[in-house]
Amino acid sequence: MALRLGLGYGRRRSVAGGGPAPVPLIASVNAEGWSAEYAVPGDLPAFVTTLPSEMGPDGGSPKTVSVMRAGYDATGATAAYAESRIITKRKRQVYPNYTLATTATVALDDYVYSTDVIAGVTNNSTETSPKPIAAWVMPSRQLVGNSVHWELIAFHRDFRSNRQVACVRVRANDGTTQTAWQTVAATVISTLCEDANPVEAYAGDLDVSALATGAFWLEAEVYPWIGGAASVLKSEDLWAASASPREFTRRYFHRDTALAAAPPLAYVKNGGSDSTGVWSTNAATALATPFATVAGATSAITNATRGTASKTGTGARIRLVDNTASNSGTNGTSFPQGGAGIVIERAPGTARADAVMNFAGSLRLGLTCSVAGLEPHMTFYDVSLGRSVNTQKFYGESGTPIGLQFWNARITDTAGGQYQQNGNGYFFGVVFTNTIHWLGAGTGTQIRITRGVTADLNTTQIEPWIVIGSNLSRISAASATDPTKGVIYYANRFLLMNAYGPALAISAGAIGDVMTGIVFVQNLAEIIGGHANGAPGLRISSDNQFGDTVHTIVAHNTITGCSGTGRSNLFYDEGATTNNRRKHRLMRCVGNIHAQLNTKADIYVGGGLGMTDEAPNRTGQLAYSHGVGSEGEFSISCSADSSSTGGGFSPLYPGRRASLGTSLSVNNDPLFVDNKSMTSATDYGTGGGDYHLQGGSPARNRVLARGLAFDLGGAARPTSGLDASGAYT
Known part of the structure; x- marks a missing residue:
C-alpha cells in the first residue's frame, strides 16, 4: 500500500x-x-x-x-x-x-x-537485500542423547536494535523426522569453549528425543531485518548446492541415548600394552587394562575380544592418563564411524597439563565414515598435545580427508611444518606454544574455524575464513584456499603487529572473481610498528588486487597506529591495466577507529598512475567514496595524500558523525586508556596496551546504528543514544 x-x-x-x-x-x-x-x-x-x-x-x-x-x-x-x-x-x-x-x-x-x-x-533500484553472512561456531560430529547444543553467529549490513539479524531458527532432521523449529532472536555471551575474548552468539539446546537412533543433522535459517524471501539464508540451500563443509551448511551429530550413557572407553598410559589393552563401556575395566598408544587403542576397537565390534568408532572415547609417548602407527584395518567421531580426552582425575599425547611419528588411523558425504572426525577435548619433529603428522586417507577438532586443548609444537595431510582443522578454545603452520592453509587442507585461539604466530599466516574470539600475536598476511567464499573476523585481538607485511589482507584472487560476504567486526589490531610508513592493518581489495566485493561489513574495529602504518586500504578500483576494473557494492562501514583511511579510484588512476583515458572507468568504489553505508568513522591520521576528504586516496564524504585526521604528523588522538601502539613514524609501540576509550575521547558518541549487544570486553553496548566508535563501548 x-x-x-x-x-x-x-x-x-x-x-x-x-x-x-x-x-x-x-x-x-x-x-x-x-x-x-x-x-x-x-x-x-x-x-x-x-x-x-x-x-x-x-x-x-x-x-x-x-x-x-x-x-x-x-x-x-x-x-x-x-x-x-x-x-x-x-x-x-x-x-x-x-x-x-x-x-x-x-x-x-x-x-x-x-x-x-x-x-x-x-x-529504479536493482539492488536487493543480500543474504546474511553466518557460521556455525560449535564442535559437531558429537555423540548426544536427547538434546543437542548449537551456536551460530550471523551478520548483515542492515543491523538494528543491537542485533545483526532479526532471528535465526534451527531444527534437527534425521532424514525422516524433523523437530520443530527453535527460533532465537536474542544473543548471549557463549560459554561453550575457552574463548580468548567474549563471543556473542545465537545459541540453543534442541530437544531431539523424537529422532531415530543414528546420524542426524542440524539445519538453520537466518532472517535479516530488511529483505524479502530471497534474502533469507538457508543452510539446506547450500547443502543442495554441494557447498563445502566449511560453509554454512548442515552440521551432523549422532543420537544414541544408550551409547551416550555408556560409550566405549579405552585408557592410554605409560606402562600400558597395545597387545593386551581392552575397550569397555565400564570405566574401571578399561582403566585396569590400558593401552600404550592412541594408535594401539584405535587398532583394537574392532577386536573380537578386546574391542567393542558392534559399536565401532561412533562416539568412542580414548582417555589419556598421563604424558604418553610413541603415539604413532598405521591401522591395518578400517576404523568406521557414524555421525559421531572418536574423542581423545583426559582421564578423570588427570590434569589437562598432564594428559599429553606426544607424537612419536605419523599417526594414520584409517578412519572412515558410514554416512554418505561426511569425512571421518576426531575430537581432542580437554587434553594437551606435543609435537617436535616435522614429519610427525595426522594422516587422512586420499580422497577421504580427516576432520580434526581441537576443543579446550593445549598444543606445543617445536617442529614447524604442516601438521596434517589429507585433513581439515577446527579449533575451539586452544592455547598454542610455538604454533607454526597449524592455523595456515596447506596443500589439500583447510582451517575451517579458528575460535578462541591464543597463539604467537611469529609472522606466519592464518587461513581467514572464520576467525573469532581469538588473541593472535605477530600475525602476518592471511591466505585463503578459496578467496571467493568470504571471511569472518569477529571479536579478535590481533596484538604486537609489527607492520612489516600486510596483516589482515582480504581480496578476491583473480580477475572476474566476486568475493561475497566479508565480515570484519569488533576486532582490535594493535600496531606496534617496525618501520615508518609500514604495511596496512586492514586491506579489503586494495593495491593491484582483483575481483569485486559484495556485502562487506566493517564495524566497531579499533585499528591503532598512525600515518601509513596500520592503515586501512578499502575498496580500491585501480591497477596498471585495463582488465582489472573492480566494483564494490553493499558495503557497511560503521563506528571504526582507523590509523588512516585510504581508497583509490578514478582520481588516483588519472593522477597517481597517469592513465587519464582509463580513469573515467574506475568508478567501482563511488558508493563508498560518497559515504554510502558509512557512519561514525574515525581516523588517527589523514589519508595518504594529506587529505581528509575528496583526494585521490580519500573518500569524498566519510559518512555522518565522522572525524578524520587532518595531518600525517599530528594525530587525531582517540584517547586510549593506555596506548602502547605506534604513535609516530619514530615512536614504535611496546604492545600490551589498553584500548578502551577515556571519558573525554572524541571517538565517543558517534554511532546511532546499533548492531551488537556487547563490546569486545563483554560489556553491554547502549540500547539508546549514540555508541562509541571502536571495539570498546
Missing part, C-alpha cells in the same frame, strides 16, 4: 479537500540504489554545490526521505519498517571533472532496495 508521508520540504501542490501536499524531495532512485534524482533541481540549496558540504547540518536536521522497507521480525514473520534515507550531498562527476557536482543527482546515506517503497517516488 502506498504511503502518504509528509516530508516538509520542497514545493507543495493542492489536493482537493486536503490543502497542500508535500512534493517528495527526490523524483526517482537510480538503478545503483544509492543515488537519486532531486525532484526540483532549481530548489537545490546553493551550498550543496560545494562538494564537502552535507545537505543538512551534521547532527541537526538533514533532509530526509521516508522509506517503507519489507523485512522480518524476531519470530521470522514478515514485517515492515519505516526508515529515513538521508540526502547527504550532490554526487560528483568522474575524472577529469571530479571537482564538479552532477546537475541534480544526490547521494543517499545508504542503499534503497528494489523491495523498498517511497511514496510518490519511482524506485
Whole structure:
C-alpha cells in the first residue's frame, strides 16, 4: 500500500479537500540504489554545490526521505519498517571533472532496495537485500542423547536494535523426522569453549528425543531485518548446492541415548600394552587394562575380544592418563564411524597439563565414515598435545580427508611444518606454544574455524575464513584456499603487529572473481610498528588486487597506529591495466577507529598512475567514496595524500558523525586508556596496551546504528543514544 508521508520540504501542490501536499524531495532512485534524482533541481540549496558540504547540518536536521522497507521480525514473520534515507550531498562527476557536482543527482546515506517503497517516488533500484553472512561456531560430529547444543553467529549490513539479524531458527532432521523449529532472536555471551575474548552468539539446546537412533543433522535459517524471501539464508540451500563443509551448511551429530550413557572407553598410559589393552563401556575395566598408544587403542576397537565390534568408532572415547609417548602407527584395518567421531580426552582425575599425547611419528588411523558425504572426525577435548619433529603428522586417507577438532586443548609444537595431510582443522578454545603452520592453509587442507585461539604466530599466516574470539600475536598476511567464499573476523585481538607485511589482507584472487560476504567486526589490531610508513592493518581489495566485493561489513574495529602504518586500504578500483576494473557494492562501514583511511579510484588512476583515458572507468568504489553505508568513522591520521576528504586516496564524504585526521604528523588522538601502539613514524609501540576509550575521547558518541549487544570486553553496548566508535563501548 502506498504511503502518504509528509516530508516538509520542497514545493507543495493542492489536493482537493486536503490543502497542500508535500512534493517528495527526490523524483526517482537510480538503478545503483544509492543515488537519486532531486525532484526540483532549481530548489537545490546553493551550498550543496560545494562538494564537502552535507545537505543538512551534521547532527541537526538533514533532509530526509521516508522509506517503507519489507523485512522480518524476531519470530521470522514478515514485517515492515519505516526508515529515513538521508540526502547527504550532490554526487560528483568522474575524472577529469571530479571537482564538479552532477546537475541534480544526490547521494543517499545508504542503499534503497528494489523491495523498498517511497511514496510518490519511482524506485529504479536493482539492488536487493543480500543474504546474511553466518557460521556455525560449535564442535559437531558429537555423540548426544536427547538434546543437542548449537551456536551460530550471523551478520548483515542492515543491523538494528543491537542485533545483526532479526532471528535465526534451527531444527534437527534425521532424514525422516524433523523437530520443530527453535527460533532465537536474542544473543548471549557463549560459554561453550575457552574463548580468548567474549563471543556473542545465537545459541540453543534442541530437544531431539523424537529422532531415530543414528546420524542426524542440524539445519538453520537466518532472517535479516530488511529483505524479502530471497534474502533469507538457508543452510539446506547450500547443502543442495554441494557447498563445502566449511560453509554454512548442515552440521551432523549422532543420537544414541544408550551409547551416550555408556560409550566405549579405552585408557592410554605409560606402562600400558597395545597387545593386551581392552575397550569397555565400564570405566574401571578399561582403566585396569590400558593401552600404550592412541594408535594401539584405535587398532583394537574392532577386536573380537578386546574391542567393542558392534559399536565401532561412533562416539568412542580414548582417555589419556598421563604424558604418553610413541603415539604413532598405521591401522591395518578400517576404523568406521557414524555421525559421531572418536574423542581423545583426559582421564578423570588427570590434569589437562598432564594428559599429553606426544607424537612419536605419523599417526594414520584409517578412519572412515558410514554416512554418505561426511569425512571421518576426531575430537581432542580437554587434553594437551606435543609435537617436535616435522614429519610427525595426522594422516587422512586420499580422497577421504580427516576432520580434526581441537576443543579446550593445549598444543606445543617445536617442529614447524604442516601438521596434517589429507585433513581439515577446527579449533575451539586452544592455547598454542610455538604454533607454526597449524592455523595456515596447506596443500589439500583447510582451517575451517579458528575460535578462541591464543597463539604467537611469529609472522606466519592464518587461513581467514572464520576467525573469532581469538588473541593472535605477530600475525602476518592471511591466505585463503578459496578467496571467493568470504571471511569472518569477529571479536579478535590481533596484538604486537609489527607492520612489516600486510596483516589482515582480504581480496578476491583473480580477475572476474566476486568475493561475497566479508565480515570484519569488533576486532582490535594493535600496531606496534617496525618501520615508518609500514604495511596496512586492514586491506579489503586494495593495491593491484582483483575481483569485486559484495556485502562487506566493517564495524566497531579499533585499528591503532598512525600515518601509513596500520592503515586501512578499502575498496580500491585501480591497477596498471585495463582488465582489472573492480566494483564494490553493499558495503557497511560503521563506528571504526582507523590509523588512516585510504581508497583509490578514478582520481588516483588519472593522477597517481597517469592513465587519464582509463580513469573515467574506475568508478567501482563511488558508493563508498560518497559515504554510502558509512557512519561514525574515525581516523588517527589523514589519508595518504594529506587529505581528509575528496583526494585521490580519500573518500569524498566519510559518512555522518565522522572525524578524520587532518595531518600525517599530528594525530587525531582517540584517547586510549593506555596506548602502547605506534604513535609516530619514530615512536614504535611496546604492545600490551589498553584500548578502551577515556571519558573525554572524541571517538565517543558517534554511532546511532546499533548492531551488537556487547563490546569486545563483554560489556553491554547502549540500547539508546549514540555508541562509541571502536571495539570498546
